[in-house]
Amino acid sequence: MNRIVKKEIxxxxxxxxxxxxxxxxxxxxxxxxxILRVDEMGERIPLTVAGCDxxxxxxxxxxxxxxxxxxxxNTKVPGEFIEDFxxxxxxxxxxxxxxxxxxxxxxxxxxxxxxxxxxxYRQGCTVDTVVGxxxxxxxILKKEFETVSSSFTLMTDDGSxxxxxxxxxxxxxxxxxxxxxxxxxxxxxxxxxKFVVSTVKxxxxxxxxxxxxxxxxxxxxxxxxxxxVGGELKFACVDGPDFDGYLxxxxxxxxxxxxxxxxxxxAREKERAREETCNLLKMEVH
Amino acid sequence: xxxMQAKKTPMPTRDPLERAHDFEExxxxxxxxxxxxxxxxxxxxxxxxxxxxxxxxxxxPEFIAKVREGDVQAAYRIIxxxxxxxxxxxxxCPQETxxxxxxxxxxxxxxxxxxxxxxxxxxxxxxLSGEQGEQExxxxxxxxxxxxxxxxxxxxxxxxxxxxxxxDVTVYEALHVPGGVLSYGIPxxxxxxxxxxxxxxxxxxxxxxxxxxxxxxxxxxxxELFEMGFEAVFIGSGAGLPRFMGIxxxxxxxxxxxxxxxxxxxxxxxxxxxxxxxxAKGKKVAVVGGGNVAMDAARTALRLGAQKVYxxxxxxxEELPARxxxxxxxxxxxxxxxxxxxxxxxxxxxxxxxxxxxxERTERLKERDSRNGWVRAIRCVRMExxxxxxxxxxxxxxxxxxxxxxxxDTVIMAIGTSPNPLIAQTTTGLETNRRGCIxxxxxxxxxxxxxxxxxxxxxxxxATVILAMGAGKKAAEEIDRELKKK
Numbered sequence: 001m002n003r004i005v006k007k008e009i010x011x012x013x014x015x016x017x018x019x020x021x022x023x024x025x026x027x028x029x030x031x032x033x034x035i036l037r038v039d040e041m042g043e044r045i046p047l048t049v050a051g052c053d054x055x056x057x058x059x060x061x062x063x064x065x066x067x068x069x070x071x072x073x074n075t076k077v078p079g080e081f082i083e084d085f086x087x088x089x090x091x092x093x094x095x096x097x098x099x100x101x102x103x104x105x106x107x108x109x110x111x112x113x114x115x116x117x118x119x120x121y122r123q124g125c126t127v128d129t130v131v132g133x134x135x136x137x138x139x140i141l142k143k144e145f146e147t148v149s150s151s152f153t154l155m156t157d158d159g160s161x162x163x164x165x166x167x168x169x170x171x172x173x174x175x176x177x178x179x180x181x182x183x184x185x186x187x188x189x190x191x192x193x194k195f196v197v198s199t200v201k202x203x204x205x206x207x208x209x210x211x212x213x214x215x216x217x218x219x220x221x222x223x224x225x226x227x228x229v230g231g232e233l234k235f236a237c238v239d240g241p242d243f244d245g246y247l248x249x250x251x252x253x254x255x256x257x258x259x260x261x262x263x264x265x266x267a268r269e270k271e272r273a274r275e276e277t278c279n280l281l282k283m284e285v286h
Numbered sequence: 287x288x289x290m291q292a293k294k295t296p297m298p299t300r301d302p303l304e305r306a307h308d309f310e311e312x313x314x315x316x317x318x319x320x321x322x323x324x325x326x327x328x329x330x331x332x333x334x335x336x337x338x339x340x341x342x343x344x345x346x347p348e349f350i351a352k353v354r355e356g357d358v359q360a361a362y363r364i365i366x367x368x369x370x371x372x373x374x375x376x377x378x379c380p381q382e383t384x385x386x387x388x389x390x391x392x393x394x395x396x397x398x399x400x401x402x403x404x405x406x407x408x409x410x411x412x413x414l415s416g417e418q419g420e421q422e423x424x425x426x427x428x429x430x431x432x433x434x435x436x437x438x439x440x441x442x443x444x445x446x447x448x449x450x451x452x453x454d455v456t457v458y459e460a461l462h463v464p465g466g467v468l469s470y471g472i473p474x475x476x477x478x479x480x481x482x483x484x485x486x487x488x489x490x491x492x493x494x495x496x497x498x499x500x501x502x503x504x505x506x507x508x509x510e511l512f513e514m515g516f517e518a519v520f521i522g523s524g525a526g527l528p529r530f531m532g533i534x535x536x537x538x539x540x541x542x543x544x545x546x547x548x549x550x551x552x553x554x555x556x557x558x559x560x561x562x563x564x565x566a567k568g569k570k571v572a573v574v575g576g577g578n579v580a581m582d583a584a585r586t587a588l589r590l591g592a593q594k595v596y597x598x599x600x601x602x603x604e605e606l607p608a609r610x611x612x613x614x615x616x617x618x619x620x621x622x623x624x625x626x627x628x629x630x631x632x633x634x635x636x637x638x639x640x641x642x643x644x645x646e647r648t649e650r651l652k653e654r655d656s657r658n659g660w661v662r663a664i665r666c667v668r669m670e671x672x673x674x675x676x677x678x679x680x681x682x683x684x685x686x687x688x689x690x691x692x693x694x695d696t697v698i699m700a701i702g703t704s705p706n707p708l709i710a711q712t713t714t715g716l717e718t719n720r721r722g723c724i725x726x727x728x729x730x731x732x733x734x735x736x737x738x739x740x741x742x743x744x745x746x747x748x749a750t751v752i753l754a755m756g757a758g759k760k761a762a763e764e765i766d767r768e769l770k771k772k
Contacts, residue, residue, distance in 0.1 A: 023505050037462060043554060043563040044462075069562050084462040086499040216549050216563075219460045219501055220706050221470070221526035223543035233530060238707055252537050255659040259539045263564030 002036075002085040004078050005058055010140040013065045014108055015074050016050065022057030024049075024087045030115040031093030031210060031242055034059060035218045037084040038073045045069050046215045048112040048241070049088060059087070062111030062140070067264045068271035089218045090241045093208070098125050098182040102174060102205075103149075104167050104196050105131040106188020110141050112210050113187040121148035128174060128181075129153070132167035132192070136160035167192065168199040175203040183208055186245060190257060194250035207245030211236045213257060228252055289326035292395030297402055302618040306588050309474045309557060312615055313377075316406040318356075325353040327391060328398045335388035336400060342756040344368040346385055346400055353403055362411040365404060370443040370755055373412065373481045374468060376405025378578075379752050380609045412484060424493060428452040430769055433516040435502045435709065438466020439751045440522030440742025442485060443758030444765075449492040451766050456516070457494060460501040463553060466524055468751070470553040471545070473582050475589070476612070479552075503712035508738065517772070518737045518765045521724060522758055525743035527704040531574070535632030536699070540566065540661035544575070544583040544700035551586050568696025570594045572664045574629055575700035576601065581612040583698045584621045595621045596692065600628040600669050600682045627666040628682070630689060632697055635662045663691040703748045713738075723747050731761035739765055 006018040024034060033048045051060040065074050076082065093116050101120055105113035110131050117127050129149040133139050134157045146152050153170045154162030163170065171184070186196040187210045200207050213236050216222040220238035227234050230247035234240065298314040305312050316324065328350040336346045345364050352361035365372045381387075381401035389397030432448050434441045437459040445455045463469045465482040490496065502508065502523070511519050528543035530536050547565075550556040554563035571587040573580050576599035584595045597616070599606060602625050606613055617623065635657040668688035671680035705722045715735035717725040724740040726732055731739040741757030743749055 023500070027505060041555070041558075041560050041562055043561075072562075084499050086460065086462070086501060086505070088504055089501065216546060216554065217461060217470075217526075219526070219708060221528070222546040222549050223528035223530070224546045226530070226537070228537060233532070235527075238527075238711075255539060256537060258659070259566075260564045267562060267564065 001081040001083060003081050004076055005056075007076075007078050010062065011138050013138075014062060014111075014140055015065065016060060016062045016111075017073075017076075018053070018056075018058040018060050019082065019085055020057055021059050021085050021087075024085065025052040025054050025057045025059050028052050028059060028088035029092035030095065030119040031112070032088035032090050033212070033218070033241060034061065034085060034087030035089060035215070036061075036073075036082055036086070038069060038076070039083050042072070042083060043069050044084075044216055044218070045073070046089075046212060046218055046237075048210070048212065049115065050111040051115050051118070059085075062108065064108040068267035071268065071271045086218070090237060091239075093119070093185070093210070093242050095120050095123060095125070098123070100126040100181050101128070102171065102181050102184045103127055103129045104171055104184060104186045104188070104192075105129070105145075106167060106186075106192040107133060107138070108140070109188030109192070109210075110145070112212075113185065114141050114144055116185055116187070117145060117148050126150050130155065130167050130170045130174070132156070132188070134158070166195075168195050171196060171199050175200065175205065179203045179205060181205045184245075185210075190250055190254045193245065193248075194254075197245040197248075197250075201246065208242050209245040209248060211241050211243060211248065211253065213253060214259060226256075288329055289323055291327065294396045294399040294402070295320045295324040295327075297399070299615075302615075302620070305475065306585075306619040309589060311478050312475050315409055316402055318410075321353055321403060321406040322356070324399050324403055325350045328354075329390060331390055335390060336385040336398075339385040339388040340368075341384065341750075341752050342368045342759070344385075344404075349407065350398070350400070350403060353407060358407055358410045359414060361407045365407060369752075370446045370759060371439060371485055371751070372404055373408035374439070374477060374485065375752050375755070376401050376403075376408055377477050377481075378472060378609075378750075379404075380750060382610050384752075424491070425450050425452050427454060427493065429454060431456070431516045432518045432520065432765060432769075433458065433502075433511045433514075434520045434522065435508075436460075436466055436522040436524055436742075436744070437464035437486070437496060437498075438468065438522060438524050438742065438754065440524070440744070440754040440758035440761075441466065441520070442489060443755040444520045444522060444739075444741065444762045445494045445758075446489050446492065447759045447762030448765065449489065449494045451762070453766075453769075455494045457489075457496045458500045458502050458506075459496065459498045461553065462498050464496050464498060466522075467526075470549045471579065471582070473548065473552055473586050475585065476582065501708070503708040508709070508713040508716075512737070517769055518739065520731070520758070520761050520765065521709055521733070521738065521740040521744055522742045522754070523706045523709050523744045524754075525703045525705045525746075525748040527706055527722075528699065529702045529704060530699055531629060531701060533629055533631055535634060535661075538632055538634045538661050539659050540568070540634075540695055541632060541697045541699065542566065544573070544579045544698050545703065547583055547698050548579070548586060551590070557590060565590065566696055567591050568694070570596075570694040571696040571698065572596045572598055572629075572692065572694040573698045573700055574598045575702070576606040576608060577700065577702070578608045578612055580698075580700035581608045581616045581621075583700050585616055585619060587696070587698070588619055588621065592696075594694075596624045596694070597621055598624045598627050598629060598664070598666060600626065601680065602626055602671060605671075605679065624666070624692070626669045626671070626682070628669050628684060629664050629697075630667050630684075631665040632661055633663045633665060633691065634658075635660050661695055661697055663693045664697055665689055665691050703743075705744050705747060709744070721747055731757060731764050737768070
């Protein structure tokens with residue numbers, strides 16, 4: 001059992017939590033993930049570490065409320081406990097020896113991009129950041145990114161804040177100005193990562209992507225998170241989650257990510273119905 | 287006068303039509319009367335051939351003699367001298383290739399049902415202990431700390447043996463439930479999880495500390511365990527990494543490793559409405575492989591409501607590596623055996639085995655057909671058996687041009703597993719062989735690194751519960767010997 005020490009609503013569908021887990025906090029590095037279960041019948045949810053406070057022994061997670069389990073997690077408040085919390089899992093992001101990088105974050109993927117940008121900034125690397133969101137209300141972590149970036153571009157699909165357009169447009173501009181980057185880190189929806197890779201390709205800069213496929217155990221046992229990378233079978237949990245963007249078969253990953261959509265939709269409806277009944281009960285009491 | 291009946295006393299088993307729809311245990315277990323009658327079939331041979339067939343050398347005729355006398359507790363004590371998990375092994379050991387294979391009664395008729403008797407003794411012991419509130423005496427502690435990595439059969443056996451010798455043992459388990467393959471792999475209908483829990487509780491009562499949700503190699507490294515004050519480390523991290531065939535279409539939606547499928551059901555309880563973990567409930571399921579895991583996956587698919595379940599295996603009936611009883615149970619329940627066949631490709635809706643790089647047209651098709659990218663059929667080639675190889679197994683060879691398709695919506699790959707790579711990747715000074723198995727000095731559990739021991743599937747590659755248990759126990763003896771020297 002792990003205690004929730006802090007909760008912050010970042011936007012209508014994204015929540016940040018800090019969980020007390022000293023052993024994990026002590027070890028976790030940028031790019032690694034944890035697996036948690038909210039309650040005894042809960043599923044194992046993999047979430048990337050968004051930061052940690054080694055002294056306080058807390059790990060920060062940022063999650064999008066997409067399914068029944070994240071809906072349930074979002075109902076928890078500081079002081080309450082979650083059933084299981086295990087990690088850090090996966091290999092840390094390789095940042096060694098980098099002097100200038102471009103970090104590209106999309107949507108809730110920014111939660112994963114941030115610790116990588118922070119880590120690189122700490123190492124004295126020049127970090128240029130491009131983040132994209134659908135619209136103004138969905139923007140998260142803007143201040144945090146600005147603190148560690150030498151240049152920061154915010155893009156929205158509808159132009160409701162920042163620049164209008166897709167992250168790939170800005171990535172192309174930046175690289176046209178200078179190709180002098182050690183690496184591009186792209187973290188976000190699979191489609192976004194796929195197109196960042198194809199945008200960067202003509203410039204010949206390496207691209208690292210962070211994959212978060214469906215997982216159960218996260219220790220190399222279920223084979224659920226398998227990907228094709230450079231024609232070889234890889235498990236995101238033990239071989240990743242970071243991979244060479246040029247080698248990842250994104251179309252296959254996109255298809256496999258849809259495997260449980262129907263089941264998830266059903267579970268979401270059930271959870272929503274349950275929540276609504278709870279709210280009705282509350283109303284009757286008052 | 288021994289009971290000269292040629293056949294084993296039958297095991298009471300639930301009706302196949304009924305049991306194929308639930309997750310309750312398939313076999314019911316002997317009554318006192320049945321056990322007595324079966325025990326009387328044992329001739330108590332002087333040269334004890336059965337014992338030499340047992341990987342841990344249980345004194346089989348002696349425990350059976352106690353059953354004959356009606357002294358179950360004494361029988362249990364005899365088994366417990368050699369085995370740490372009698373209730374488990376009585377259920378899952380491949381007795382027909384071990385103890386029972388050597389039984390003299392097997393020459394004319396069936397061997398003594400040693401496995402069934404072992405299970406009877408273990409189950410009765412647990413009932414009696416519960417009634418009498420019998421508690422194992424807590425051993426005297428010596429204050430020396432040993433860490434055990436993994437709470438599967440090897441880890442549990444090692445921890446139990448060390449605890450009995452007075453060590454302060456901590457078992458680290460990566461998952462949220464202890465038991466390893468006993469919890470995530472073997473289904474409830476074959477090994478009820480309460481039995482695994484009982485074994486774990488028994489260890490706890492001996493003073494063993496079990497830490498779940500801790501991944502050695504990640505949360506703590508082996509080096510850190512030594513820094514934390516452990517004097518020896520036993521690695522029993524198992525062989526959990528699933529293998530795939532490498533055939534086209536294996537990445538389509540609806541293709542699972544047996545590990546994924548079984549973990550969702552056994553560990554995550556996805557068969558219960560109250561579980562949040564989703565599971566694919568296929569209507570026509572192909573399970574590739576002929577071992578116990580394949581049988582477990584096939585029978586689980588039936589229980590989840592499949593109308594057709596095929597076992598696809600490249601050799602024949604005789605060569606099936608699964609326990610005979612599991613094969614029989616699977617057949618009774620309606621699993622169809624497609625023998626001498628080998629998959630060459632998995633096909634999906636939309637016809638193409640691979641739609642990579644296709645254009646907008648496919649995108650539009652995708653919208654129309656939500657089944658796009660889902661398994662549609664499995665293409666197999668017929669096989670014939672050639673000459674036996676050096677291990678005496680007849681090598682299968684494909685018959686050219688004999689390919690044919692079987693319509694299925696789910697494919698489960700149960701073709702074996704490799705050792706978990708995490709510990710080897712993150713521990714300095716360990717050696718692994720080309721199959722990823724941790725190398726130990728011959729006839730010992732000692733790795734090339736001082737004070738680090740290993741055993742079970744992590745060393746041998748996927749094998750049996752009893753071999754892993756035996757290895758864990760042996761490692762405990764070696765650790766005890768080494769630490770006493772210090």
